[in-house]
Amino acid sequence: MSGSLDIVVLGLSLSSSWGNGHATTYRALLRATAALGHRITFLEREVPWYAAHRDLAAPEYCRLEFYKDLAGLRRWSPVIAGADAVIVGSYVPEGVRVGHFVQEVARGTTAFYDIDTPVTLAKLAQGEHDYLSPELIAGYDLYLSFTGGPTLDLLMRRYGAPVARALHCSVDAELYRPRDVDRRWDLSYLGTYSPDRQAMLERLLLEPARRAPHLRFVVAGPQYPADIAWPANVERLEHVAPSDHPSFYAASRYTLNVTRADMVKAGFSPSVRLFEAAACGTPVISDTWPGIDAVMRPGSEIVLAEDTETVLALLCDPSAERRDRIARAARARILSAHTSKHRAAQLINELEAAHPRTPACSFREPELQRELP
Structure with missing residues (x-):
């Protein structure tokens, strides 16, 4: 990969910051990534609790689209297949089935972005696979982790992640700066x-x-x-x-x-x-x-x-x-x-370095009609 990338992100929520910190993390990172010249499509599962508290319906830095269920996700198969990189985030509803679908369809680099790594590992240790399973970890080309340190080695050694890299949260320095307000x-x-x-x-x-x-x-x-x-x-x-x-x-x-x-x-x-x-x-x-x-x-x-x-x-x-x-x-x-500029530059470097490990199969429409795993 080189030049401007087409990136697809399937995350918990970009549109609503209610009750979750994922939205602010995604917003800062994707805004800075788009500023580097890359094109982003964010696919979000339509759920009532976020739909009722939506505070970003139309971001200017990426294309935000919603899907109602796994069947609705299938219509985005051409976009996923044509992307240079596809990122699936933690806590995505039915994330294991979504992950299998992405790994089957995507031609470019596939990555898992875990904004909850210690919680994820605790769930895996207890046999809970609601959004990630051990075999999926080995199937992604890149594991981007909220947590650094020894956890990265654990992801590669125990769970078979080909590459695990820390991608901490960040801040959009243009939006977050000192304000002249009274201290309440x-x-x-x-x-x-x-x-x-x-x-x-x-x-x-x-x-x-x-x-x-x-x-x-x-x-x-x-x-x-x-x-x-x-x-x-x-x-x-x-x-x-x-x-x-x-x-x-x-x-x-x-x-x-x-x-x-x-x-x-x-x-x-x-x-x-x-x-x-x-x-x-x-x-x-x-x-x-x-x-x-x-x-x-x-x-x-x-x-x-x-x-x-x-x-x-x-x-x-x-x-x-x-x-x-x-x-x-x-x-x-x-x-x-x-800052988000630091993280965006790191994200692109990691995606470009983590090339798919197997030759991408040609995109075949009949395969997309099969039931998701």
Whole structure:
């Protein structure tokens, strides 16, 4: 492959950011990839919960199309067959059958983009194959992983991925930048409810809020249980659209990053929150996990905390000197290595390097009438 590429992406959702972080990751990456001159078609499964909360119906940087079911996906076979590269994302509905279909039809490079790698591996270990199975891993030419570090070797050694490369989340630096807004909150958190994050959220945000009623906090995101006892000084926002993320971060003295248990165990899994908040000039307080120091320097570019007292000491410091110093250093680090432009260039390099391992068969219409595996 060389020059301008035709790329097809089958992902969880590009059109809706409600309850998932995939949309913001795809939007930043694909926008930057298109800016490099490549042509992108994004195929999204039409599901009612995203259709009801759609906040990007017609992106200017790619062709966005919907299919209702597997039979509806078949009509895109010529597009998939003619693409230079086809990428299937994690959590795609009926992803195993979609993956088999892509591997059978595609002539160009096939890749799996896992934005949930530690969760995926935990599912595989338990025999759950709702969107990926071991044999599919070996059938893709390239495994792009949200997680780096030792996980990449595991994917190749245990599961037979021909090539596994880290493709972390990133931030669109043109959209995420410092804003001149009033600081409404001392500490914010943006994230969908997850049971395995809740204990750390309790420790690093809710308990500090109880002990410091004079400070202001906010938790933004859907699906939190109704029985959570929110302190009076914790504001709740059900959803913040991506277009409002920069203002949300800018209105916070600090923002909190809390990592899911599987990702803490695997390490080397930086959340998009780290990149977005830092690009907006808001310093991040984060839980600790292996590999975080490869992304941002603890103490100078990010603050690591495991207990309530550490958070309170930081928030109750009346001086803005340390906060501003961390914010400047973090933003500089992100702009130097973690923007969507960096990731787009890496994506194209990886796709061009991962040529299909077997000669592509000619496109034959009768084969597309067969039932998907």
